[in-house]
Amino acid sequence: MISLELIRLLRHIRNAGTLSQAAAQSGKAASALTYQVDKYEDSLGITLLQPHGRTIRLTEAAMHICEMGADILNSVDSLEAQALAIGTGVEPRIRLAVDTWVSTDAVMSVISDFLAEYPQVELQIEHQALQGTWDALTTQRVDLIVGAIAPKPAGSGVQTLPLGKTERVLAISPDHYLAKRGALLTDEDLEAARWVVIKDSSSMSPKRDLLPTTPQSVILVDSLEAKLAAQIQGLGIGFLPPQVAKSMVLKGQLVEIKLDSRPPDIEMLLAWRTDSRGQGLIRLIDMFSTADLLPQH
């Protein structure tokens, strides 16, 4: 009895706020929506909309359908793209999740080359941090991750290729008190300092921690840009990709700090679902894997 139409209808009403606005936005009469909702209420035997003053409210059950239905709509979108890819050979759309740690310029350059070959493919790009990229892939919100952080989650129908390892440079504002020290910093120094950390965009992640210590004070940001800005302001210390750190060091906005124990490099991956079938994705994976996304200094 629940259909994709019902999920879309309820989400649309929820987003619009009122029935009449939802009707106006979808170019229909308000009574058409009342009719549809009544039909589903009858067939399911539960109430979906309740009067609330002179407007309506979604019931708890309807809200649940909206929330859980989002995943279903994503899966259907994904299935449709796969079917089109099989039927026509080339998929109409590829969705990328790019880790914020990866240079956007390098990604854009690959995309530009790709679109020259496949102009009919629509590319959707979103940025995710850490575990969030894997989340987006396993829930089928995206088709390809650029810069996923190893290791890949177990047994999830995902294939990967290495993009290379990247060093992490501890860079801080020249005005920061730790920048004025002469000696190498110890773990105690790092633990006592305030860190600027990119927040994991995964909703429920088994807390992956890439820091050498567990700092007492952190500022969470949602992108590399925000992290850089925070560190330049001297709000805290943190690791940066070498190429980003270098250019800021040259401008005098940051200074690089040497540690007595060098943090391990991060291994970044290209990752996609084994059930992806389109020619375009195959070509895009090829292009990304031969591009130099993580320049070795």
Added chain:
Amino acid sequence: MISLELIRLLRHIRNAGTLSQAAAQSGKAASALTYQVDKYEDSLGITLLQPHGRTIRLTEAAMHICEMGADILNSVDSLEAQALAIGTGVEPRIRLAVDTWVSTDAVMSVISDFLAEYPQVELQIEHQALQGTWDALTTQRVDLIVGAIAPKPAGSGVQTLPLGKTERVLAISPDHYLAKRGALLTDEDLEAARWVVIKDSSSMSPKRDLLPTTPQSVILVDSLEAKLAAQIQGLGIGFLPPQVAKSMVLKGQLVEIKLDSRPPDIEMLLAWRTDSRGQGLIRLIDMFSTADLLPQH
């Protein structure tokens, strides 16, 4: 453009084999199905059915929709049950996956008590082995696992309660050559013997191995009943739940073998999805967790 209706339609045609049989089974004219398929072919821009002799075949794209669509249909069923549970308080159906290792009698006894309280709830029971129970839960094919084997998969929106630990008894046919030895069996003896092993019903599992050694020869069976029969026949050796082994030992059909290193006990769990909301499931969990499913000898 893909709808649940299309997924159901294609699966129905695939199962029926021919359009006319599909039409007859669904109580419609064959031309109605032609019309629907044409409509979807036009809107998607791909071919779904191809003539093959005087019948039709599903194209590769259509087969893909059938296969991947199965998960979507399960999710929608599940979502509907959840919505009904929220709307009415009691869900119309609860799907159980029972590990083959768990005593069916004990499960049935709990179910019987449950149905006395909630006669309107339809219970669906299936047996799964090992990782297969987790698969069934995470893909929303079932609502509750009885006898899942710890640990639960990471970060998957699943809640668990311990059912207890169960010992494993190495029991073999009295005619088996190892039964005639006097001494305790060593790892080498175990490795050289043929084992009867319950096949993991998970389609893609990160191969969980509960054996103390990697035997050279195994017979795979799909249930505890088949395993027991195979061991009684002397086809191989294997672990059994203590209560099962005991009763067969009393009948003289098996003998228990002591090992020099006792295998670790298996910890079994009750597991369900955090997003489950029905009163019935809550009561059923309560009943299972207080029942004595794994009798301590």
Added chain:
DNA sequence: CATATTAATTCAAAAATTTTGAAGTAAATC
């Protein structure tokens, strides 16, 4: 406090979609 306005519902008529069943075509079987 009466009046205007906004939002949802009801209902009959109109529009759109889906189904039917008869006629036609092509492949397999007798």
Added chain:
DNA sequence: GATTTACTTCAAAATTTTTGAATTAATATG
């Protein structure tokens, strides 16, 4: 070569959905 089976096409019939005017009720305005 005739017959049967399976699908397609097409116009008519049935069903479903949408519309828009009338109605009810809650909030805002003068």
